[in-house]
Amino acid sequence: MIKFDNVSKRYADGNDALSHVSFELKNGEMAFLTGRSGAGKSTLLKLIIRMERASRGQVFVDGKNLNRLKHRQIPQHRSKIGVVFQDHQLLFDRSVFDNVALPLRVGGYSRQQASRRVRAALDKVGLLSKEKLNPSTLSGGEQQRIGIARAVVNRPGILLADEPTGNLDPLLSTEILKLFEDFNQVGVSVLVASHDLGLIARLKHRIITLDQGQLVNDVTHGGRERL
Amino acid sequence: MKTPEKPAMGSRKANSRFRAYVDSHLDVLFDSSSRLINSPIASIMTVFVISIALILPALLQLVGNNLSLVNEQFEESAQITLYLMDTVTDDQGLAISKDLLERDSINQTVYISKARALAEFSANSEFSATLAELGDNPLPASIVVIPSSASVQDTRAMYDELRQLVDVETAQIDLEWIQRLVAIRAVVQRTGWIFTLILGLAVLFIVGNTIRLEIENRKNEIQVIKLVGGTDSFIARPFLYTGLLLGISGALVACGLIALIQLGFASSLDNLLSLYGTNFPLRGYGMLNSLGLVVLGGCLGWIGALVSTLQHLYGLAD
Numbered sequence: 400m401i402k403f404d405n406v407s408k409r410y411a412d413g414n415d416a417l418s419h420v421s422f423e424l425k426n427g428e429m430a431f432l433t434g435r436s437g438a439g440k441s442t443l444l445k446l447i448i449r450m451e452r453a454s455r456g457q458v459f460v461d462g463k464n465l466n467r468l469k470h471r472q473i474p475q476h477r478s479k480i481g482v483v484f485q486d487h488q489l490l491f492d493r494s495v496f497d498n499v500a501l502p503l504r505v506g507g508y509s510r511q512q513a514s515r516r517v518r519a520a521l522d523k524v525g526l527l528s529k530e531k532l533n534p535s536t537l538s539g540g541e542q543q544r545i546g547i548a549r550a551v552v553n554r555p556g557i558l559l560a561d562e563p564t565g566n567l568d569p570l571l572s573t574e575i576l577k578l579f580e581d582f583n584q585v586g587v588s589v590l591v592a593s594h595d596l597g598l599i600a601r602l603k604h605r606i607i608t609l610d611q612g613q614l615v616n617d618v619t620h621g622g623r624e625r626l
Numbered sequence: 627m628k629t630p631e632k633p634a635m636g637s638r639k640a641n642s643r644f645r646a647y648v649d650s651h652l653d654v655l656f657d658s659s660s661r662l663i664n665s666p667i668a669s670i671m672t673v674f675v676i677s678i679a680l681i682l683p684a685l686l687q688l689v690g691n692n693l694s695l696v697n698e699q700f701e702e703s704a705q706i707t708l709y710l711m712d713t714v715t716d717d718q719g720l721a722i723s724k725d726l727l728e729r730d731s732i733n734q735t736v737y738i739s740k741a742r743a744l745a746e747f748s749a750n751s752e753f754s755a756t757l758a759e760l761g762d763n764p765l766p767a768s769i770v771v772i773p774s775s776a777s778v779q780d781t782r783a784m785y786d787e788l789r790q791l792v793d794v795e796t797a798q799i800d801l802e803w804i805q806r807l808v809a810i811r812a813v814v815q816r817t818g819w820i821f822t823l824i825l826g827l828a829v830l831f832i833v834g835n836t837i838r839l840e841i842e843n844r845k846n847e848i849q850v851i852k853l854v855g856g857t858d859s860f861i862a863r864p865f866l867y868t869g870l871l872l873g874i875s876g877a878l879v880a881c882g883l884i885a886l887i888q889l890g891f892a893s894s895l896d897n898l899l900s901l902y903g904t905n906f907p908l909r910g911y912g913m914l915n916s917l918g919l920v921v922l923g924g925c926l927g928w929i930g931a932l933v934s935t936l937q938h939l940y941g942l943a944d
């Protein structure tokens with residue numbers, strides 16, 4: 400489903416965010432991506448949705464080489480992937496409902512048609528009662544959950560989450576990760592970046608570890624190393 | 627891999643997919659309108675500037691149309707007056723008049739004897755007393771010829787021929803000012819076109835600039851929409867609707883102002899026309915022209931927005 404083949408990413412200012420990263424996430428697999436701050440987790444996720452381009456090597460998603468993706472093919476590519484952004488990427492000029500409805504609106508739904516799914520997604524993250532509010536009036540954790548509802552509302556085949564539990568209390572964190580596991584159960588491929596090692600360790604999934612842009616550890620549950 | 631379901635795909639009817647399409651466009655239209663309404667000062671100013679840019683060519687068109695109308699009126703009444711030699715008797719004059727009427731190119735002739743000319747002149751003139759004192763009737767007999775063709779050129783050709791006739795002393799043709807009118811009309815219409823072109827470009831520029839600022843203000847929103855898979859056309863859509871709405875509103879305001887201007891000028895123009903002894907209804911700007919102006923305004927607004935989005939939207943990061 401997602402394949403990195405010897406991928407390096409150097410930003411325009413000369414920062415090497417990733418170097419020679421190779422791994423594959425199988426269809427329907429769930430994995431955590433971990434590593435210290437600045438290790439390159441967000442960069443890796445951004446490469447998958449083509450927010451950034453690989454400087455070297457190739458990224459494949461669903462068999463497609465993203466280096467060959469044309470500008471006009473990008474929207475179609477992104478609509479297959481639900482993303483929870485580390486910096487939320489919410490719109491503060493509209494309601495919670497409209498934020499969550501956005502992926503559906505982009506896909507051609509009217510506000511009316513989107514409403515059932517939007518409410519279902521908001522219900523899953525416990526924000527149904529706040530649909531009419533502006534995100535700026537909500538707490539950090541609530542904003543994060545708006546981002547999560549938006550990422551899943553479209554029922555994407557791939558779910559990427561960048562520190563989705565960063566602002567959440569332990570109970571909510573567990574619930575959200577449970578939600579991701581539910582998606583994984585119905586066949587969605589899930590990749591979650593997180594430094595919350597305690598939480599990650601309790602859940603029995605594959606863990607990919609980055610350090611200074613290098614993939615240093617890749618273990619599936621049970622301790623068998625993949626490297 | 628699961629792809630996101632499209633609304634109303636599969637077993638449901640194309641009808642419902644069309645419905646979704648229309649609904650989502652209406653949503654965008656509604657959003658764009660409320661954005662314009664939520665910043666009333668800026669919107670009103672833009673709309674007003676657009677309307678001013680549209681009014682000038684529209685007024686020139688209005689004047690041009692009315693001049694055409696005047697032209698038609700007078701080309702039809704173009705006539706040649708043949709003043710006969712003093713030696714020609716009334717009988718001879720009548721005979722010439724009849725001969726001329728035989729021609730296909732002549733629609734009507736009226737013979738005016740010396741006596742009748744004097745009578746008409748006296749009735750219309752303050753100099754009748756002076757004229758009576760002269761004793762002898764100084765006015766010549768004349769034949770008024772009304773050509774069948776309304777064309778200025780034909781009338782002029784006929785004038786050139788008729789003034790050569792032996793019994794004709796001089797001839798007079800009332801064409802000069804008609805031709806002047808034709809020339810004025812041409813100038814007005816050409817100026818109208820030039821203004822339409824220049825001010826059309828101005829409307830494109832005004833709308834384009836408004837949209838550029840709008841894109842600048844909504845950069846963050848555009849970025850987020852791109853991240854959730856928004857296509858370029860989806861992102862451009864609200865801006866195109868904004869341009870369309872601005873153009874249409876500008877044209878509607880222009881129509882209103884034109885109506886006011888017409889009202890203001892109507893009575894003084896009527897006076898002017900009656901001074902020239904003409905009396906025909908002036909052509910107003912009318913429903914059809916107003917509709918045309920609204921369509922033009924809408925197109926210009928849309929195109930201005932399109933150019934601006936092409937220029938500024940696609941320069942942003944993927």
Ligand SMILES: Nc1ncnc2c1ncn2[C@@H]1O[C@H](COP(=O)(O)OP(=O)(O)OP(=O)(O)O)[C@@H](O)[C@H]1O
Pocket residue numbers: 410411412414415416434435436437438439440441442443485
């Ligand atoms: N847009 C950018 N331009 C230049 N350098 C960047 C940019 N984004 C990230 N970097 C650099 O790339 C490296 C990796 O950053 P990245 O955001 O991927 O780390 P991260 O693992 O997500 O960290 P965190 O856990 O703090 O979110 C860092 O050294 C960072 O300074």
Ligand SMILES: [Mg+2]
Pocket residue numbers: 440441442485561
């Ligand atoms: Mg990060």
